[in-house]
Amino acid sequence: MSLRKSLYAATAMGLISAVGASADTLTIATVNNGDMIRMQSLSSEFTEATGIALEWVILEENILRQRVTQDIATSGGQFDVMTIGMYETPIWAARDWLVSLDGLPDDYDIDDILPAMRAGLSHEGSLYAAPFYGESSMVMYRTDLMEAAGLEMPEAPTWDDIAEAAAAMTDRDNNINGICIRGRAGWGENMAFITTVANSFGARWFDEDWNAQLDSPEWLEAVTFYNDLLQNYGPAGAANNGFNENLTLFQQGRCGMWIDATVAASFVTNPNDSTVADHVGFALAPNKDGMDKRANWLWAWALAIPAGTQQEAAAMEFINWATSKEYLELVAEREGWANVPPGSRTSLYENPDYAEVPFAAMTLQSINAADPNNPTVDPVPYVGIQYVAIPEWAGIGTSAGQEFSAMVAGQLTPEQALQRAQALVTDEMEAAGY
Amino acid sequence: MARSVTTQRKTLNTVIAWGIGLLIFFPILWTILTSFKTEAQAIADPPVWFFFDWTLENYRVVQERSNYSRFLWNSVIIAGGSTLLGMMVAIPAAWSMAFVPSTQTKNILLWMLSTKMLPAVGVLYPIYLIFIQLGLLDSRIGLTLVLMLINLPIMVWMLYTYFKEIPGEILEAARMDGAGLRQEILYVLTPMAIPGIASTMLLNIILAWNEAFWTLNLTAARAAPLTAFIASYSSPEGLFYAKLSAASTMAIAPILIIGWFSQKQLVRGLTFGAVK
Numbered sequence: 024m025s026l027r028k029s030l031y032a033a034t035a036m037g038l039i040s041a042v043g044a045s046a047d048t049l050t051i052a053t054v055n056n057g058d059m060i061r062m063q064s065l066s067s068e069f070t071e072a073t074g075i076a077l078e079w080v081i082l083e084e085n086i087l088r089q090r091v092t093q094d095i096a097t098s099g100g101q102f103d104v105m106t107i108g109m110y111e112t113p114i115w116a117a118r119d120w121l122v123s124l125d126g127l128p129d130d131y132d133i134d135d136i137l138p139a140m141r142a143g144l145s146h147e148g149s150l151y152a153a154p155f156y157g158e159s160s161m162v163m164y165r166t167d168l169m170e171a172a173g174l175e176m177p178e179a180p181t182w183d184d185i186a187e188a189a190a191a192m193t194d195r196d197n198n199i200n201g202i203c204i205r206g207r208a209g210w211g212e213n214m215a216f217i218t219t220v221a222n223s224f225g226a227r228w229f230d231e232d233w234n235a236q237l238d239s240p241e242w243l244e245a246v247t248f249y250n251d252l253l254q255n256y257g258p259a260g261a262a263n264n265g266f267n268e269n270l271t272l273f274q275q276g277r278c279g280m281w282i283d284a285t286v287a288a289s290f291v292t293n294p295n296d297s298t299v300a301d302h303v304g305f306a307l308a309p310n311k312d313g314m315d316k317r318a319n320w321l322w323a324w325a326l327a328i329p330a331g332t333q334q335e336a337a338a339m340e341f342i343n344w345a346t347s348k349e350y351l352e353l354v355a356e357r358e359g360w361a362n363v364p365p366g367s368r369t370s371l372y373e374n375p376d377y378a379e380v381p382f383a384a385m386t387l388q389s390i391n392a393a394d395p396n397n398p399t400v401d402p403v404p405y406v407g408i409q410y411v412a413i414p415e416w417a418g419i420g421t422s423a424g425q426e427f428s429a430m431v432a433g434q435l436t437p438e439q440a441l442q443r444a445q446a447l448v449t450d451e452m453e454a455a456g457y
Numbered sequence: 458m459a460r461s462v463t464t465q466r467k468t469l470n471t472v473i474a475w476g477i478g479l480l481i482f483f484p485i486l487w488t489i490l491t492s493f494k495t496e497a498q499a500i501a502d503p504p505v506w507f508f509f510d511w512t513l514e515n516y517r518v519v520q521e522r523s524n525y526s527r528f529l530w531n532s533v534i535i536a537g538g539s540t541l542l543g544m545m546v547a548i549p550a551a552w553s554m555a556f557v558p559s560t561q562t563k564n565i566l567l568w569m570l571s572t573k574m575l576p577a578v579g580v581l582y583p584i585y586l587i588f589i590q591l592g593l594l595d596s597r598i599g600l601t602l603v604l605m606l607i608n609l610p611i612m613v614w615m616l617y618t619y620f621k622e623i624p625g626e627i628l629e630a631a632r633m634d635g636a637g638l639r640q641e642i643l644y645v646l647t648p649m650a651i652p653g654i655a656s657t658m659l660l661n662i663i664l665a666w667n668e669a670f671w672t673l674n675l676t677a678a679r680a681a682p683l684t685a686f687i688a689s690y691s692s693p694e695g696l697f698y699a700k701l702s703a704a705s706t707m708a709i710a711p712i713l714i715i716g717w718f719s720q721k722q723l724v725r726g727l728t729f730g731a732v733k
Contacts, residue, residue: 050678052677063522080678080689082685084693097582100589101594101677267692267694267695271502271696275501277502296496
């Protein structure tokens with residue numbers, strides 16, 4: 024009998040939970056990073072002002088991407104606002120999966136959004152996702168180690184400068200690696216970095232007829248240079264290192280340089296977590312001597328509204344609040360200017376208070392140096408700097424990334440890795456009908 | 458002489474057993490230790506073991522940021538509900554296979570098990586679409602049903618093995634005394650198979666508690682259980698190990714405690730039938 028009672032109870036509970044949410048509750052899917060969590064904690068202000076309640080679904084980046092793709096592709100309607108990246112936005116907008124943000128009010132000042140960000144988050148001239156924070160990549164280096172080596176880092180270094188500095192700072196006896204860069208396989212992991220290196224060496228993923236170009240001499244030069252850097256001056260096990268692993272190494276004083284997202288600047292200069300907080304300098308991502316494309320990428324975590332939501336107006340109101348100038352001021356007032364989400368608005372960088380943040384100028388310069396519509400030396404048919412904004416990219420980027428990761432692990436030569444990558448990219452693109 | 462050899466061997470066995478036990482327990486121990494460290498200590502190299510400033514900061518942050526009790530309650534309902542619902546189906550199914558087998562029983566058992574060989578992601582979209590149609594997305598009842606169905610083969614198999622050990626004559630005697638089918642299963646078979654049923658239920662609760670594919674893919678805000686709670690503490694950019702460890706410790710604590718108190722029952726149930 025007790026079994027039966029328990030069963031009734033469980034069923035009743037389930038039924039209660041199946042009843043839908045009330046009309047003015049927004050469900051927001053997002054990733055766990057400092058700026059987003061801060062927004063979550065400040066969002067009670069939004070609820071107080073508008074009466075719109077918020078439910079948060081915070082997931083790991085890859086799970087989030089899979090989860091929102093699946094929901095949006097099936098019109099599941101689970102989310103009213105979702106955090107997506109620069110890669111997904113134009114692809115999803117082209118499929119009518121997102122609501123255009125043309126309806127944002129005038130005082131939102133859409134023209135204030137940094138031009139590079141707006142370009143990457145638009146489709147046919149309309150904004151489809153509002154940047155919450157944006158980032159580029161840059162060189163972070165140890166000023167004390169550079170000084171000890173008798174070197175000075177130029178503000179805009181070349182790859183030769185980087186190689187020289189890496190050689191000078193590498194000190195295997197003291198467990199200091201000259202350079203830490205990404206090696207772990209994934210389209211958003213090692214391929215983000217390798218693609219920017221390739222861009223700066225004059226390489227491109229596809230020619231204007233969508234033929235894969237990984238067999239070009241520029242690719243070989245770029246990949247060989249990347250591999251040599253890691254083999255000679257990189258940390259052990261670099262083939263498994265992504266952002267967080269390199270962050271850890273840098274914070275513990277194990278890296279002379281780290282080239283990665285500009286958002287890392289606030290972590291490595293935070294004395295609570297970083298043992299080298301007082302000895303970090305910043306420089307623009309490198310270029311190859313004589314070429315003008317720099318190896319910096321462009322990325323934004325942005326807020327978008329999935330088509331088919333029942334709460335479009337409320338969702339628009341939320342996006343208006345979370346990506347507004349007023350929100351940046353709210354964060355500054357509560358937590359200081361260094362904690363304001365960077366890289367979204369021009370007015371932030373014109374603010375004299377923000378100009379005092381040590382990495383502000385370099386972040387803006389890096390973002391402005393990136394142009395997603397014109398990422399390579401030779402013309403290309405695609406948009407995107409460290410990615411190619413086509414649906415097939417996630418697959419081909421990850422497969423090619425595995426070849427390059429195997430190269431870093433010493434299992435393949437650069438020639439072999441490129442040959443394999445070229446073959447698999449060609450196959451995939453043919454199968455996709457390009 | 459013989460006695461000293463035995464003692465030596467006993468000591469050796471004990472040491473090996475403890476060694477293996479500690480090795481298996483180590484990741485959990487490390488997670489618990491890390492949950493009391495700061496983020497900087499969590500990634501320190503060389504690692505810090507026991508001598509650091511123990512802090513409850515991570516637990517405070519996790520409590521502040523997430524509604525733990527809601528995730529916990531969802532886990533309890535989903536794991537408990539799917540187990541109870543599963544037993545309602547599995548006990549009669551195992552009874553019929555153990556006591557009135559047909560020529561196809563073996564095949565049916567194998568076929569049931571074969572459903573576990575299909576990767577879950579292969580049926581994600583069909584199930585997702587069915588859930589949209591039925592309005593079951595992000596509902597506890599939907600998840601309870603799915604978890605019940607995916608664990609059902611294991612439940613039936615385990616119960617079938619236990620029931621096979623029970624002499625059919627006892628059930629026959631009950632029938633001779635006028636017991637109907639329901640009475641036979643409820644009042645004769647079930648009490649005799651309590652250890653088996655208990656360990657099947659326990660194993661099922663653990664499996665459902667830890668299930669992290671369907672629980673992440675079919676929920677959003679309302680029905681998300683502790684697996685989603687843990688997933689929310691991993692970060693693409695930034696340090697999170699200490700907070701993630703605190704969240705993991707909070708998520709596994711209930712099941713760890715249940716497991717600790719019921720380990721005798723669990724071991725007895727799992728080895729039931731194996732010793733004969």
